[in-house]
Structures are given as C-alpha cells and as structure tokens.
Amino acid sequence: MNEIAPLLQVKNLSVHFPVEKGIIFRKTIGWLKAVDDISFEIWPGESVGLVGESGCGKSTTAMAIARLQSVNQGEIVFQGRNLLALSDSELCKARKDFQVIFQDPYSSLDPRMTALDSIAEPMRIQAKRSGSSIGEKEITAHVYEIMDRVGLSRQFANRYPHEFSGGQRQRIGIARALALSPKLVIADEPVSALDVSIQSQLLNLMKDLQGEFGLTYLFIAHNLAVVSYFSDRIIVMYLGTIVEIASSIDLYREPFHPYTKALLSAVPIPDPKLERERSRILLKGDVPSPISTRMGCPFADRCSQAMDRCTRERPMLLPIGSSDHRVACYLYH
Amino acid sequence: MRDASKPILKIENLKTWFKTNQGTVKAVDGVSFDVHEGEIFGIVGESGSGKSVTNLSVLRLIPVPPGVYAEGKIVFRGKDLLKVSEEEIRMVRGGSISMIFQDPLTSLNPLLKISLQIEEALQQHHSMNKKEARQKAIELLRAVGIPDAERRMNDYPHQFSGGMRQRVMIAIAIGCNPDLLIADEPTTALDVTIQAQILDLIKSLSDKKTMAVILITHDLGVVAGMCDTVCVMYAGRIVEQAPVDELFANSLHPYTIGLLSSVPRIDEAKTRLYSIPGSPPNLIDLSEGCPFEPRCQQRLPICSRQYPEQSVIDNSVMFSTPFPSTHLVRCWLYTDHENLQKGDNS
Numbered sequence: 001m002n003e004i005a006p007l008l009q010v011k012n013l014s015v016h017f018p019v020e021k022g023i024i025f026r027k028t029i030g031w032l033k034a035v036d037d038i039s040f041e042i043w044p045g046e047s048v049g050l051v052g053e054s055g056c057g058k059s060t061t062a063m064a065i066a067r068l069q070s071v072n073q074g075e076i077v078f079q080g081r082n083l084l085a086l087s088d089s090e091l092c093k094a095r096k097d098f099q100v101i102f103q104d105p106y107s108s109l110d111p112r113m114t115a116l117d118s119i120a121e122p123m124r125i126q127a128k129r130s131g132s133s134i135g136e137k138e139i140t141a142h143v144y145e146i147m148d149r150v151g152l153s154r155q156f157a158n159r160y161p162h163e164f165s166g167g168q169r170q171r172i173g174i175a176r177a178l179a180l181s182p183k184l185v186i187a188d189e190p191v192s193a194l195d196v197s198i199q200s201q202l203l204n205l206m207k208d209l210q211g212e213f214g215l216t217y218l219f220i221a222h223n224l225a226v227v228s229y230f231s232d233r234i235i236v237m238y239l240g241t242i243v244e245i246a247s248s249i250d251l252y253r254e255p256f257h258p259y260t261k262a263l264l265s266a267v268p269i270p271d272p273k274l275e276r277e278r279s280r281i282l283l284k285g286d287v288p289s290p291i292s293t294r295m296g297c298p299f300a301d302r303c304s305q306a307m308d309r310c311t312r313e314r315p316m317l318l319p320i321g322s323s324d325h326r327v328a329c330y331l332y333h
Numbered sequence: 334m335r336d337a338s339k340p341i342l343k344i345e346n347l348k349t350w351f352k353t354n355q356g357t358v359k360a361v362d363g364v365s366f367d368v369h370e371g372e373i374f375g376i377v378g379e380s381g382s383g384k385s386v387t388n389l390s391v392l393r394l395i396p397v398p399p400g401v402y403a404e405g406k407i408v409f410r411g412k413d414l415l416k417v418s419e420e421e422i423r424m425v426r427g428g429s430i431s432m433i434f435q436d437p438l439t440s441l442n443p444l445l446k447i448s449l450q451i452e453e454a455l456q457q458h459h460s461m462n463k464k465e466a467r468q469k470a471i472e473l474l475r476a477v478g479i480p481d482a483e484r485r486m487n488d489y490p491h492q493f494s495g496g497m498r499q500r501v502m503i504a505i506a507i508g509c510n511p512d513l514l515i516a517d518e519p520t521t522a523l524d525v526t527i528q529a530q531i532l533d534l535i536k537s538l539s540d541k542k543t544m545a546v547i548l549i550t551h552d553l554g555v556v557a558g559m560c561d562t563v564c565v566m567y568a569g570r571i572v573e574q575a576p577v578d579e580l581f582a583n584s585l586h587p588y589t590i591g592l593l594s595s596v597p598r599i600d601e602a603k604t605r606l607y608s609i610p611g612s613p614p615n616l617i618d619l620s621e622g623c624p625f626e627p628r629c630q631q632r633l634p635i636c637s638r639q640y641p642e643q644s645v646i647d648n649s650v651m652f653s654t655p656f657p658s659t660h661l662v663r664c665w666l667y668t669d670h671e672n673l674q675k676g677d678n679s
Binding site for chain 1: 379380494495496497524525526527528529530533551552553554555556557558577578581591592593595596597598599600602603605606607608609610612613
C-alpha cells in the first residue's frame, strides 16, 4: 500500500478564528481553535468519512482542504503539491481535480441560473482559464451526458432551481461537482437535508459514480450510520482534534476512544429488540466551548475514565499495535 | 394509576386541508388513531406526509384560513377539541396537552429570561403566585437536568446550548402536568449524544407520570428505542399502524418495508441500500387510488383506481404490551380485493 502515494495528505492543519471584542477598536481577545493540529491522508479510490458533532471542526476541515477557508498552519498536499503554496492561477487549475458537494441544495445553487448553466459553469471557467477552445456545443453535450448519469432528465436542463425538489437539486449539485472529472470529491453533509427515501437514492448514486469515474471521496456527515455505510475508513473528530481513525468495520466492532464509544452507543438502531438490550453511554454535559484554552485531552472533562495525565498533556494520535487503527487516548499508550 | 386501555385522545377521520390558489392541499386526509394513558405513540413519515399538521390540528394551531378542518373529530377527555370555544382550547394548550417543537431556539422568546417563560404557563394554568411559580420553575429545571438551576433561571435563551434549550422547552411543557405531550421532532436539531440525553429524559418522564407522548420523527431508530405503538404516514394518511415490535418484525405495507430497508444501520455492513424509486407525490389533486402506487413495486391494477380500506392483521410476534395491540394496514395486498370488486359491480 505504501508504494502508491496518498492522493491527499493533510499535515498539522490548524484553522483558528479570532474572537474579537469592541465595536470600533476591535481587539482580538482570544482564538477559537476550530481545527487544531490534525493530520491524516486519503488514498486514491477510497471513501473517507469525517464524523463528529456540531462544532467539532469537520466542515472547517473540509472547507480548508477545498481552499475555501484560510488556514493558519499546516500543509495540504494534494497529488504531491502543497495547495497552500500555489499561486492563484495555479490553484484555479488545480481546483479542476477537487470539487465540493455542499450540504444545502437550496442555497448552493444560484436561483437565477438554469440547471444547465450551473453544471456548465465550472467547465466554462476552466476553459477560459486554460485558453482551450472547447465550444458551447461540446459543453452542452457533456452536461447532458452527466445529467443522464446522475438521473436528471435532459428536458429539465433549462429549468431553474426552484422548479426542482430537494433530491433533484442535490443531483444538480453532484453533476456540477463531476463536470470537470475531478479526482477528489469533498461532500459536506450531502444528504442531511433530504428525506430517508431520497437519501438512500443519492447515497447509492454517489457509490455508483465512484466506481464509474474512479472517484475518491471525503464524506462529511454527522450521521454515523450514513457515514459507516458510505465510507471505507472513518475519522472521528472532537473539538477540533482527531480522536480516532479506523476502517468503518473496525470502528463499529471495536471502538477504542471513550468518545467514539459514547457516540456509537448513542446512534439509534431501527430494531426495537436490540434497542432494549443495548446499554447506552450517556455523556454528561455539552461539548465545551472551543475558545477556552486547554492543555490536555479535549474530551477529558466529559470522560469517565480520565486520569491525571489527561488534563495535563494532549495525547497523540498513535496506531494500536501494527494496525491501521489509530487513537488519541492515554488508555492505550 | 394509569389505565393503559383507556384512550385519552381519540382522533377520528381527521381531515385538515389547505385552500390555495393552485387547489386544495389535502395535508391530512382521513387520519384516525387512539393514544392511551402512559403510551408513547410514534408517528413516522417523510416531509409533507402530514405528521406535523395532524398534531398541530390537535391543538388547533393551524391558521384558518388557509387551513380548514374539513372533517373529523379530535376527542380529548370527552370533548371534541375541534368544536370547543377559543377560550377552552387556550386552557388545553400548555395545560393538559403541551407541545415541544423541533427548534428550541425559535420557540423560546429571545427577549425574555427563561424564568419568566416557565412561570408564565404556571401562573396561567394553576393560578400560582409569583413566589410559588418561581419555586416550581426551579424544581422543573432541576427535574430536566439543568445544573445550577437557580442561577440559570435568570439567563436568556441564547445563553443556553441547543440541548439545554430543549430541556428548558421540556420543563415548560411538563410544568402543568399535562396528560399528553406532543413532541414534534424534538431531537432533529441536536447532536446524537445530546439526542440520547433528551430522549432518555422524555422516556423517564413518561414512565414516572401517566403522561402519554406523541413522538413525531423521521428517524426509525428513535422510534424503535422509544415508542410503544407506531404509525407510518404517507401523503396525509396512515398506511400502517402496529405495536413497535410487530411493525419492525412484520412490516407489511410496501412503503414501510421500503423505508425500513433504505435506512443505513450502524450494526450492519451493507454493500447496497434499497431505495424507493421516485419521490413523494404532490398533495394537490391526488388521484382516487393509493398515493404510493406510482412508487410501489407490488402494485395491482386496482391500486390506481381506489384507495384501500383498512385491514386488521393478526400479530405475528409475541410481545407484551399493556396497550391495545392491533396491526392495521391500508394496502390492497392485504384486502380481499377480488370479492370487493365484485361487490362494487353488483
């Protein structure tokens, strides 16, 4: 496996937002560490899920990788090049290979653009940038092809977003992301806004497209069941840090981090018998504010197994034995 | 003592429609069910299936016009809530029936301290004085698990987190010891670990009191863990209703089956999910037939012509429930449709 290079490597990524005070003379009084020194890699052809509760920094991570969010520290190496070191025009060219599907199919489409225009826009921009002579005719033909592929009827091409249902709109979002045949697709909660029956249609579609176009996914969602269905490997985040990385099968079968255990036990299973027999780990309290500075493990104050050391030093993300399963917890190393 | 066989709420053939310029939207079209003392009654369905409108109708919270209560009865404590005066329904709201909503931020008044919002209902319904109400409010906040209740009384809604806000909502809702609590997607806006806390709280409250709960949700996992009886709604009607164990072990309606197999489960590694083709119908100008017919894999010729009657099915699994345990389904696959057709012709 080590002979192939990872498609994406995130090294020590940190995204901090200033917390400001004052109306006229704004002073920075602290930093909100949305993403705090995380590292992981994505191999070509896999789907990696990023889960965590609201405020854990999963969307910020995704947006930082998509270069839609400025970064304080770290490196994002995509296909061997650090995206943070590219010039604007180089970045624009590189964007062809990584595209984003957004959560809200209602606000991520321009209401004044037809489906055809929305899907064609990335191609038009790239054509202009690279000075290629691809014509409108070819672009339209390509749009039709993609529309067929994502299950949108061609006769809808000239309709506007408000004429589509939520599921159809998300199909436009997927078509737009695929228009440039990207290598990496970053999907930020792509199905959270949709109903159950539509959700499964789109998850299946995205899986099919993966095989067909050789896509690699970074799939962000708060719904663990959806993520574990969709992904090969799962990254669990808590308060801006990665607490555990494992294959989705291992993560459910043998979670190590106390937070992962609590998270998994809280996911309801649609089976009344199982639900009655399960014991739930109820966490005390809420996720603490990410503004406060803390030395130790971010989960220490809600953890039932916290030790002295946990509040003093932050545990590193280390592998368990020789496996791919990595966890940041002093219970294991 | 609670009497599990006594229905406290009886909805009969409720039809709540909306008159719009495009036509009449039959949001709820002939819904009937009973909720018994101490029962947690789940209503599942996708958006637009009429689950929220049904429950807003119970408290007459649908704006009229454009809404109309076209038909039906909602009998609570022997009175038809659709017929009582405005004065009376006001005393029911927040008194013997209370409601919690999906989004606790928009259902609390951002300008008032939460102490005021909890005390308001208590003073209104129990004619308590200020001091008693305050004392009771502190007790309630403690009961729903808000730490440092006395001090938090003086905070405003924005100073609480999402989970804590939902606890405040529950405190307000249970303040007057309601007989029925309607929880409309109470945990949809919350994270899973917080969802587990809130559901645990609702369950323990209904166990302790004789309070019945109507739990509206789209999450079948939540239903499995919480409810005694479940009904599944589609396009304004109940397509299947059964005790929770029966519904999950022996679901009959093609929509219920489709829904259950299209949810990814964390305990199962599936390579592919089932998905119901198509999308929910437009509720204007529904055909005479079954609204699920265009998406159904098992449709019969009769399905597009006539809506099926309700059939009662024998329970297939053994389970103990103190509540009446009928399994109802509305689907031609389970009715003797050939005889019926003959009957029609004669």
